[in-house]
Amino acid sequence: MSQANRQxxxxxxxxxxxxxxxxxxxxxxxxxxxxxxxPSHPDALHMMGVLLLQTGQPTAALGWIEQAIGIKGTVAEFxxxxxxxxxxxxxxxxxxxxxxxxxxxxxxxxxxHQALGHALTDTGDYPGALKAYQDAQRLKPDLPxxxxxxxxxxxxxxxxxxAARTLSRAAARDPRDPGVLVNLSHVLKDLGRFQEAExxxxxxxxxxxxxxxxxxxxxxxxxxxxxxxxxxPGWEERFRAGAIAARGLTKPVWRGENLxxxxxxxxxxxxxxxxxxxxxxxxxxxGEVVFESQPRIARLLASxxxxxxxxxVGDPLPPHDLTCPLMSLPAIHGTxxxxxxxxxxxxxxxxxxxERWRTRLGDRGFRIGIAWQGNPARREDSGRSIRLEHxxxxxxxxxxxxxxxxKDDGVEQLADSMTVESLGADFDSGPDGFIDSxxxxxxxxxxxxxxxxxxxxxxxxxxxxxxxxxxxxxxxWMLERRDSPWYPSMRLFRQTARxxxxxxxxxxxxxxxxxxxxxxx
Numbered sequence: 001m002s003q004a005n006r007q008x009x010x011x012x013x014x015x016x017x018x019x020x021x022x023x024x025x026x027x028x029x030x031x032x033x034x035x036x037x038x039p040s041h042p043d044a045l046h047m048m049g050v051l052l053l054q055t056g057q058p059t060a061a062l063g064w065i066e067q068a069i070g071i072k073g074t075v076a077e078f079x080x081x082x083x084x085x086x087x088x089x090x091x092x093x094x095x096x097x098x099x100x101x102x103x104x105x106x107x108x109x110x111x112x113h114q115a116l117g118h119a120l121t122d123t124g125d126y127p128g129a130l131k132a133y134q135d136a137q138r139l140k141p142d143l144p145x146x147x148x149x150x151x152x153x154x155x156x157x158x159x160x161x162x163a164a165r166t167l168s169r170a171a172a173r174d175p176r177d178p179g180v181l182v183n184l185s186h187v188l189k190d191l192g193r194f195q196e197a198e199x200x201x202x203x204x205x206x207x208x209x210x211x212x213x214x215x216x217x218x219x220x221x222x223x224x225x226x227x228x229x230x231x232x233p234g235w236e237e238r239f240r241a242g243a244i245a246a247r248g249l250t251k252p253v254w255r256g257e258n259l260x261x262x263x264x265x266x267x268x269x270x271x272x273x274x275x276x277x278x279x280x281x282x283x284x285x286x287g288e289v290v291f292e293s294q295p296r297i298a299r300l301l302a303s304x305x306x307x308x309x310x311x312x313v314g315d316p317l318p319p320h321d322l323t324c325p326l327m328s329l330p331a332i333h334g335t336x337x338x339x340x341x342x343x344x345x346x347x348x349x350x351x352x353x354x355e356r357w358r359t360r361l362g363d364r365g366f367r368i369g370i371a372w373q374g375n376p377a378r379r380e381d382s383g384r385s386i387r388l389e390h391x392x393x394x395x396x397x398x399x400x401x402x403x404x405x406x407k408d409d410g411v412e413q414l415a416d417s418m419t420v421e422s423l424g425a426d427f428d429s430g431p432d433g434f435i436d437s438x439x440x441x442x443x444x445x446x447x448x449x450x451x452x453x454x455x456x457x458x459x460x461x462x463x464x465x466x467x468x469x470x471x472x473x474x475x476x477w478m479l480e481r482r483d484s485p486w487y488p489s490m491r492l493f494r495q496t497a498r499x500x501x502x503x504x505x506x507x508x509x510x511x512x513x514x515x516x517x518x519x520x521x
Contacts, residue, residue: 008034012043024051042072050081058088076106083115092122110140117149126156147173148180155187158499163187171200178204182214189221190472197221212240223475232331239325244269247323254322256332259287262321267292268313269325271375272433273453275301276460277476277486280341281329283308290318296433300457303348340485345462353439360423361443365401366516368394369444370420371454373410384451386468388413388420390501391448395419397512403444405437405454448508451477459487466511468504471495 015030028051034044049064062085069078079102086095096119102112117132130153137146151167154160167184174180181204188197198221204214219234239246247267254264264287268275272294279301283289289308293301298312311317324332333339361367373385388410395402402420404411407428414420428436434457441447447458447465451474458465467484469477469492477484477492484490493504493511 008037008041012041012047015044015047019047019051024055027051040071042068042075042078045071046075046078046081049085053081053085053088058085061085062089074105076102076109076112079105080109080111080115083112083119087115087118087122090122092119095119096123108139110136110143110146113139114143114146114149117153121153121156126153129153130157130159145179148177148183151180151187152183155183155190160187160191160498164191176207178208178211178214181207182211182217185221186217189217189224192472194221194225212237213242216241216243220475224472224478226337226478228330228336229334232334235331236328238327244325247325249323251320251323254324254332259284259322261287263288263290263319264322264324265290265292265317265320266308266324266326266329268294269327271453272297273456274327276347276453276456278326278329279304279307280346280460281333281335282341290320292317295431299432300347300434300438303350304346337485342485342488344488345460347438347457347460349438349442349461350435353435354442357423357436357440358443361403361440366397366399366446367401367403367444368512369403369405369441369447369454370394371405371410371447371449371452372413373406374450374452375409384470384474385410386450386501388418390468390505392418392420393505393509394448394512397509397516399516400512403440405440405447405449407433407437446512455490456487459484459490462489464489464491466491466493466508468501468508469494471498 011030012034015027015034018030019027028048031044031048031051034041035048038044045064045068049061049068052058052061052064062082065078065082065085069082072078079098083095083098083102086092086098096116099112099116099119102109103116106112113132113136117129117136120126120129120132130150133146133150133153136143137150140146147166147170151163151170154163154166164184164187167180167187170180171177171184181200185197185200185204188194188200198218201214201218201221204211205218208214215234216237219231219237222228222231223235238244247269249265249267251265264284266283266289275294275297279291283306291301291308291310292313293310295312295314298310301307302310370391372388372391391402394400404414404420404422406414414422423436423440427440428434434453437454437457438461441458441461441463444463447454447463448468449455449458449465450468451470455465455467465487467477467490471494473494476486482492484492493508495501495504497503
């Protein structure tokens with residue numbers, strides 16, 4: 001090695017030492033000096049990319065790292081950091097390929113397996129992510145965050161007891177890591193160990209008082225227990241916590257102050273059922289309100305009395321002065337269990353559609369509309385959707401007709417041999433969702449569903465609806481109670497053991513027989 005090359009190498013090592021000690025600005029200056037002398041130095045290019053990735057600039061980082069790979073593509077570490085940059089940009093499928101490239105170069109690269117676990121988690125391949133994290137931990141047990149990653153993957157794979165053990169061990173090894181405590185609390189909550197979950201969150205918040213993820217998870221736990229007043233401040237951390245993607249709107253956020261003639265944009269932020277549930281809240285009257293809705297349910301929402309002007313997501317937004325996420329309204333109103341606006345119906349079916357579906361359904365038998373599948377793209381759907389086969393025993397009750405309200409995902413479970421009626425290919429066809437569902441519900445005697453948007457639709461219409469709920473449900477269904485303060489016409493049937501739906505539907509069958517015998521209204 002020449003004297004000049006030795007000097008460049010020494011300078012690069014200085015940059016890495018500065019980088020490792022957290023002196024990022026100084027490290028960046030050193031890398032730039034190396035690149036001024038050797039513009040195609042692959043290690044300096046790579047380290048510039050790593051530095052930019054650490055400072056929240058993934059697009060720029062990716063460019064530098066890919067330059068390094070173009071010059072020297074045989075270094076596994078370069079591909080691992082390329083995967084991290086791609087993950088930060090939401091390009092998980094490409095990140096998976098980058099991890100595989102790293103592993104072809106260095107099969108035992110624990111960091112590549114860890115990054116692969118992240119990427120597979122982002123694509124919803126939880127079993128694959130679990131194996132990747134197991135491989136990473138086996139290869140390098142002290143790899144930062146790998147135990148927490150593994151525990152979270154076990155959680156995603158519904159191996160809750162394993163996840164609790166893994167994360168408890170991780171918390172014992174590093175009791176000052178608030179992230180591990182937050183992850184452990186989430187698992188404990190799903191195991192029904194609520195006091196322990198709250199204690200872990202309290203410990204996390206002592207270590208990191210303003211941590212948005214800890215505050216948000218604490219809010220979810222409090223809401224589940226009906227402790228609304230305590231929960232709302234943390235609920236407002238959902239965007240900073242990364243649980244909900246921020247819209248990036250530039251106008252100030254409305255906090256409940258007088259509009260004084262200004263225009264407020266209220267925008268939907270999560271699923272269709274969430275929008276149906278929370279559009280009930282009062283809107284301010286001392287200015288103009290514009291409501292941005294998912295396109296599929298804009299027509300349905302227009303039936304709400306007093307609904308402001310509706311614009312559809314994707315259409316140009318009208319001029320406005322303030323913005324407000326829809327699901328911040330209960331916090332703004334200081335909603336408690338006693339003040340939930342529970343008057344129903346607050347949505348209505350279209351009369352012409354009601355008449356059409358009344359004719360098609362007829363008046364024969366006790367008509368039960370059923371829905372079993374939610375949005376499979378959402379991680380929590382694995383605990384909310386239920387196989388159709390669990391519903392079939394209800395058809396054995398004399399006089400009962402089961403009528404499918406399912407659209408798109410889940411309809412593949414229907415078979416010609418099943419005692420479930422289909423409403424045809426034209427049911428809820430076209431761009432407007434739930435118009436036919438709402439109309440059909442007006443001629444049904446009962447709706448039975450898992451935790452899907454259909455539950456919210458039936459409740460908002462004031463129709464009798466039974467909901468099959470998992471042992472530890474989404475926060476809005478809370479704990480133990482058979483009714484819902486959100487929907488007076490709803491009855492909840494809860495699991496008594498995790499993942500066991502058979503007793504739930506046996507209880508429904510008994511309740512249905514009692515109802516038809518006139519013993520239960």
